[in-house]
Amino acid sequence: MKGKLLTIALTGIIALNQGCTTKKEEKSDQKEEKPLSLIVVEPGHFHAALVQKSMYADVNPLVHVYASEGPDVKAYLDKVEKYNTRAEDPTKWEEKVYTGPDFLEKMLSEKKGNVVVLAGNNQKKTDFIKKSVDASLNVLADKPMAIDAAGFDLLKEAFTSAEKNKVLLYDIMTERYEITNTLQRELAELPDIFGDLQKGTPSDPAVAKESVHHFFKYISGEALVRPTWFFDVNQQGEGMVDVTTHLVDLVQWSCFPNVTLDYQKDIKLLSTKRSATQMTPSQFKLVTKSDTYPEFLKKDVKDSILNVYSNGEINYTLKGVHAKVSVIWNFQAPEGTGDTHYSIMKGSKANLIVRQGKDQKYKPVLYIEQVSKDKGYEEALTKSFKTVQDKFPGIELKKNTKGWEITIPAKYDTGHESHFAQVANKYMEYLKAGKLPEWEVPNMISKYYTTTQALKQAKAGK
Known part of the structure; x- marks a missing residue:
């Protein structure tokens, strides 16, 4: 029923716009009657294109793009075109682009679709979210949806508006779909394997997650060119509010699955810290293709070195459980390596650990390491593990000196993109x-x- 309503609504939107389009546009707008139609707004981050790396059964291939003119929208369109022209399983997106300083107002007045995709400059994103849901448009937003306390207050208003206007506002939490994270959560729900989640202490948290990322990397086989604003924490956000969003999400999602949290009661911040990653002019040029630092970055430059506050650590409790999350940005990973992730959940019977270092050939691997002295643990583990194998056929337990490694078939390792x-x-x-x-x-x-x-x-020095 909802799909039919969306189709009717979309048809109505198209009809309203027929008076101001050409005959060619009218035909193109109506050639696919599907319930969902995307509007991409100011796509300044490569994640906008990655949403369109695949086609979707319920999504119209015609996508309306509204952006300011410049390299960001061009980079997005170039990536989509590569997906459209690739040899294996090419996509079939048709992009209708409007560029101009009034792109947001134009999008809101025309409403050429019903799902707004946002992945770009985070300084503007929360405002774009709020105005989109105010206009009764659904929003799928890349993280982070807010990068400071003022943005958080506006985001709360956006969720209230979304509920009032009966639209859905959702952020793109890709890390939930990385197979080792998924299995870590599954295993933590099995008392015979994990036991009870420990409370931990500030110096020995029960849950810890760390991500190491790199400014220079390859996406879809090509060196990633980042916009210069990406290195301005006023526009991108500091590391503590950017990638850390994924880590905080995984703590909540894994430790308290399907549990409604109250931020005013369940969260207590203990300590925080932030630091900068330094970049030379040649490194900046390599990753941005820009010969000079733009004016908005001059505040962060000392003796020609750019200081980007991309690293952060948060120690806190969630419903009494001590957690620690940290993110580190380096310029470039050593050859043969890449972004890495470490995660540990401590149970009364075993610890569940994801490692992604040299020993794992820089691929995430999940381990079960027994901490209880129960002699019947291995038998109980093997029996309980069968319930996970039923959900994920092909995964196996492999015993090692510290416990067990989860071996995962390649079909589940589909990659970040x-x-x-x-x-x-x-x-x-x-x-x-x-x-x-x-x-x-x-x-x-x-x-x-x-x-x-x-x-x-952290900025207050606490």
Whole structure:
């Protein structure tokens, strides 16, 4: 029923716009009658293109793009074109582009679709979110949806507006779909394997997650060119409110699955810290193709070295459980390596650990390491593990000196880029249902409270 309503609504939107389009545009706009139609706004981050690396059964291939003119929108269009022209399983997106300083106002007045995709300059993103949901448009937004305390307050208003206007606002949490993170959560729900989640202490947290990222990397086989504003924390956000969003989300999602959190009662910040990654002019040129630092970065330059506050650490409790999340940005990974992730959840019977270092050939590997002295643990583990194998056929236990390694078939290791389609498909399921799970909105609010308040605290030197 919801799909039919979306189709009717979209048809109405198209009809309203027929009077100001050409005959060619009218024909193109109506050639695919599908319930969902994308509007891409100011696509300044490569994640915008990754949402379109796949086609979707319920999404019109015609995409309306509204942006300011410049290299950001061009880079986005170039990536989509590469997906359209690739030899294997090419996409079939048709991009209709409007560029101009009034791109947002134009989008809001025309409403050429019903799902706004936002992945770009984070300084403007929260405002774009709020105005989109105010206009009764659904929004799928790249993280982070807020980068400071003022943005958090506006984001709360956006969620209230979305509920009032019966639209869905959702952020792109790709890390939930990385198989080792998924299995870590699954195993933590099995008492015979994990036991009970420990409370931990400030010096020995029960849950810890660390991500190491790199400014210079390859995406879809090509060296990534980042916009110069990406290195301005006023526009991109500091590391504490950017990548850390994923880590805070995984703590909530893994430790308290499907539980509604109250940010005012369940979260207590203990300590925070931030630091800068330094870049030389030649490194900046390599990753941005810009010969000079733009004026807005001069504040962060000392003796020709750019200081980017991309590193952060948050120590806090969530419903009494001590957690620590940290993110580190280096310029470039050593050859043969890449971004890495470390995660540990401590249970009364075993610790669940994801490692991604040299021993794992820089691929994430999940381990079960027994901490209890129960002699019957291995038998109970093997029996309980069968319930996970039923959900994920092919995974196996491999005993080692410290415990067990989870061996995972290659079919589950689809890579970071594929996770965008998985998030988008899940979001589309929610759109069909007409609602998000009860816990998603309060937990998104809790997540952004944690990151933005941590940044505020770190800047105050606490």
